[in-house]
Amino acid sequence: MSFLIDSSIMITSQICFFGFGWLFFMRQLFKDYEVRQYVVQVIFSVTFAFSCTMFELIIFEILGVLSSSSRYFHWKMNLCVILLILVFMIPFYIGYFFVSNIRLLHKQRLPFSCLLWLTFMYFFWKLGDPFPILSPKHGILSIEQLISRVGVIGVTLMALLSGFGAVNCPYTYMSYFLRNVTDTDILALERRLLQTMDMIISKKKRMAVARRTMFQKGEVHNKPSGFWGMIKSVTTSAPGSENLTLIQQEVDALEELSRQLFLETVDLYATKERIEYSKTFKGKYFNFLGYFFSIYCVWKIFMATINIVFDRVGKTDPVTRGIEITVNYLGIQFDVKFWSQHISFILVGIIIVTSIRGLLITLTKFFYAISSSKSSNVIVLLLAQIMGMYFVSSVLLIRMSMPLEYRTIITEVLGELQFNFYHRWFDVIFLVSALSSILFLYLAHKQAPEKHMAP
């Protein structure tokens, strides 16, 4: 009986998450496009719903809601469904929509998408070889095999995003890094941009007039047909078309210049807005936060280096360690069990909410930047895949932030994975990503002011 009640609670919450994913898709992601293939929307919402359910189960684990057998059952079921979607459905549909975009292969969509899916499975399988993630006693088609590989990809993604975010966050918040931009700078650049456009226009006018005269005179400047035509074109070439190619090259160079100037002007406007924003109250608050985050970022990089160099993996989670410190060093006595449950609930809850929110915002920005009306379906499915893998690996890694008694369920459900490996891998990729972001931002920052100084 209690199992039925538990299941109905779970199903209701899953439907809520599904609805939220649906709304997010319609209102945010696909704001400017028309949804013609509802399959895509359904897949996205289902992935979102099942990922959120996993987090919900973690919370339930900490709080002790629902009976443990039904929790275990739902964990297993959830995991199976998510793996099914991530490994079988989404890659197949990505291949299918990708192939539908190519006009040539339109007729044989299905066989080609199956082919693409098989290629994906092959590389996915090969992914497990270089990593020491499995013991050989596991069967070939078990959950552990799939989860371990999904985990590797997901952890890499998480670490990359984390590393970049940790460095980028203080860089954008702090006004110390803002370049000084005045209105005259912007006006000067705009003038250059318009001058370039005028030069392009005058060259195109010459080309248009030349083409018109050639057309009226009946000169053929297309590829000459026939044998004699080819021989003739080798020895003589119409002077008109030679001129055209020359002017066309100049126009191409000018157009490239105009694009650069446009992007620089956009950059200047954005910087000017940020300067104005930093003078407001909110701006000052974020500036202060930026200093705080930069210290946190340096600390994290330091810890990651220590972890790798000294080859240690934290055994205790931050909650228990914090409580130990307060009890032992500060002498404050309180009920350890009670407080550890609540504090870990809050901590884990914050981690979950911020990572979901952060991921959705990043995905939306990414989607706006690169999608077009042709490729929107493929890109959304790719994003759904990334989201699913990200959330699965969050579950893997969040295990470390929870006290021992709550870790057992994750260890049980996910099987005997080498959790330590994943943490080590996360540290390595985090370090690499953070250091390369620092390098990248440094170069970008250095290069920008010199461009504007040029006359």
Added chain:
Amino acid sequence: MASLDRVKVLVLGDSGVGKSSLVHLLCQNQVLGNPSWTVGCSVDVRVHDYKEGTPEEKTYYIELWDVGGSVGSASSVKSTRTVFYNSVNGIILVHDLTNKKSSQNLYRWSLEVLNRDSVPTGVLVMNGDYDQEKFADNQIPLLVIGTKLDQIHETKRHEVLTRTAFLAEDFNAEEINLDCTNPRYLAAGSSNAVKLSRFFDKVIEMRYFLRDGNQIPGLPDRKRFWGGTFKNLHYD
């Protein structure tokens, strides 16, 4: 020949509707083989015979400014785009017949251009709602072009064309529906070519032949309110 008079026409629309292909077709009578994203603005020139076939025939340059981007761009991109909107003599609004949102966004596009004198942070007073009065006062000729006609199935064609007819009526403009990868839609003598020619003629008339007493849009020092006539300081 470089001393022909010129007019400036903007080509606006959402990302991916086919503005670059359209401009290439109009100016070079050829299909664009490898369309890619337009960053910033790309210009092309078409040589047009005003009042072709009559004794008053004169040749003009028509500059087609194809501005890239979307209506929902960051305000820094919008502020940069406004630099291209100076001295506009005509606007071609392009939408994708297979994508309803691109047709709806045309209202916001036209407002972005017509409101360029107001606050450049992109805060529209009317929340993008369509306001008939603004368009009635507007002196810049508009043309609505729907692309990707070949991708509309025969059965749905009637419904789509009715919708676009309403759209063109809202803008008080002519409409043309075509496929940018097929030059026969704009073949000489077809009704589309006639409409296009008429539009360009109207743009040239507005710019060069209706100066006295009428407002000329696009001058940098025009006053900040709509409607009515005002003294125009024109210079070439």
